[in-house]
Amino acid sequence: MAKVIVGKTSDIPEGKMTHITAGGKEILVANVNGRYYATGNICTHAGAELHDGELNDKELTCPWHGSRWDITTGNLIWFPQKLQSLGSYKITVEGDTIYVEA
Numbered sequence: 403m404a405k406v407i408v409g410k411t412s413d414i415p416e417g418k419m420t421h422i423t424a425g426g427k428e429i430l431v432a433n434v435n436g437r438y439y440a441t442g443n444i445c446t447h448a449g450a451e452l453h454d455g456e457l458n459d460k461e462l463t464c465p466w467h468g469s470r471w472d473i474t475t476g477n478l479i480w481f482p483q484k485l486q487s488l489g490s491y492k493i494t495v496e497g498d499t500i501y502v503e504a
């Protein structure tokens with residue numbers, strides 16, 4: 403598992419998201435009320451890139467079919483069928499730099 407730079411804290415204001423590829427994984431990083439969270443960026447329903455979705459507080463809505471995810475855990479909040487978790491990654495902030503372990 404490698405520690406990879408996501409960017410500067412100023413790059414991701416509150417309520418915003420970004421995405422990176424690290425360790426061969428597509429990872430979404432979001433700022434929820436000043437805290438950073440990282441989950442898988444690919445919807446486990448049909449493969450949408452979730453950074454194109456809508457973030458409201460900790461709830462992320464998939465842009466394709468509207469599944470809703472808890473960005474703080476990567477777990478599904480709502481969808482008509484059961485979907486696999488997005489998974490989550492450890493985030494650390496050192497100074498003004500955000501890192502993810504992937």
Ligand code: FES
Nearest residue numbers: 445447448464467
């Ligand atoms: S691809 Fe996300 S809900 Fe279908």
